[in-house]
Amino acid sequence: MERIFQTIDHLKARNAAYDPITLCKHLDIDILHLELGDILGFKTNFYGVSLIYVNQLLSPATARFIVAHELGHILLHQGIQPLFTQYLAHDHFISQFENEANQFAIILLLCNYYLTYRYEEAPEQLMEQIGLPTELRPLFLDTFEQLVENKQRLLHLLT
Incomplete structure (x- = not known):
């Protein structure tokens, strides 16, 4: 999780925004918002140009x-191509990247939430x-x- 904190801290130093769309x-x-069927979203990177594709049928909060x-x-995960990870077919390898991206999203969005609304909610309400x-x-x-256990780290990101 330290790598995630460092990445978000670096974003803070560059921009001070935690909203993913602003970032x-x-x-x-x-x-790009497109009809993607059962796919929620994915990213591509061609020649250093990154694109994020999001299913247009998602609610605004889920799309964010x-x-x-x-x-x-x-x-x-710069330099790691999705097809490469699928080719390796190691579920642990792939799920590690997915968990890390999910944790990044959770922490980033919690920072954005706390800076925007400045009050605490119960975890169930925060998830929504x-x-x-x-x-x-x-x-x-x-x-x-x-x-919660590492509140100092979170407070650092919020100040």
Whole structure:
């Protein structure tokens, strides 16, 4: 999780924004909303140009979570191509990247939430506020617990 904190801290130093859509604009990453069927979203990178594709049928909060997740992949997993990870077919390898991108999205969106609304909510309400897909509830609760235990680190990101 330290790498995620460092990445978000670096973003703070450059821009002081935690909204993933604002960050994408600042980083020249285009977001395309398309009908993607059952796919929530994905990212591509061609010749150094990153694009995030988001299913246009998602609620605004869930779409924001997907943008934050894909931004996590772009910032944390530079140089790793999705087809390469699928070719390796190591579930642990792939799920490690997905968990890291999900944790990045959770922390980024919690920072954005706390800076925007400046009051605390119960974890269940926070999950809804940040558009968390229901299957990520256990990861959210674990990440939230780690943030509570490491409150100084979170406060550093918020000041």
